[in-house]
Amino acid sequence: MFTARKSDQTRELLLRAAFDEIHRNGFQAASLSKILADTGLTKGALYHHFPNKTALGYAVVDELVTNEITQRWLAPLENQDDPITALRTLLQEAGKSLRPADIMLGCPLNNLAQEMSPVDEGFRERINHIYNVWRGGIAQALMRGQANGTVRTDVHPGETAAFLVAAMEGCMGMAKNAHDPDLLFNCGKSLIGYLESLRVAPKPRVR
Template identity: 30%
Template structure:
């Protein structure tokens, strides 16, 4: 039992350090050696848990990246309340609350999509799964808003969901290029205007 717990902690440490390095430095430039140096564990500890960097990458996507998107962008969409207000909270207010570190490094998921999303089918599938979960939750919220008469009936739920995800993720990438929030304020003006067009 003690050994199992130690093994699980070792695995968690590897995943945490890998996520941080992938986020700050990129997936391709982060070697197994670099990850293990950060953990202060031996390379043997890595190969005890993973066959390759690809296996670790997939686990980082499913355990760290997906959990982050679910917690920050998907679960809030399922809260009770006015659909329009929820959209504002999730898309507008969340952007305002990101730390300097998050603004500087962008979105972990978007970074991985841009870096390795077209390199390997397994990565593509894992990353696409997160987008699909997000899209499904958004469509459900928009449909609910239409049923409750807080959102306009004629809007296409799927198109709106994909647009909002794309705008949000695209801006997270663009924000990395700037050293202040002036561009964020401009983007939020445009996004607020778009969201108002959805409201009854």
């Protein structure tokens, strides 16, 4: 019962190899032959599990990418009293955990968004859905922060969440291109500075 069916395993194998190949070269330049070589499988296996290359790409977005975003950026935000501190922690943890090789490959979601959204509507819809969920999660966290007095009440949760996600992806994109860890660090510092500016100023002590 706990052992996945072998068929599901090879499907997962294909998905992960596709994710890597797409992460490295983008979807359009991703080579099915390369994916098959990496997995040791053949065209027969691939086209048994997926009707075509596009469907494979969709599955990568719907399953792997969606999962990574929600687990890494949304789940830790739920049931948090102080969303600004929580977001700050997430940013700092991400900064520490990212290996240089990961930085140079960039955010898989952003990569796909920039490449595919003008080219394929199916990709665009799926990617946009993830971004909507992402923005929504941050907006809700900000609203909770406003309710319990940790976030300034004059910030617009939706707009701010959109900007935060945009700025994060922008910083990742810069670092990806710059090959300079300091740049990501500096961008992150400014981003955290902006984040902290959303916080309600602590009450001054009466002395």
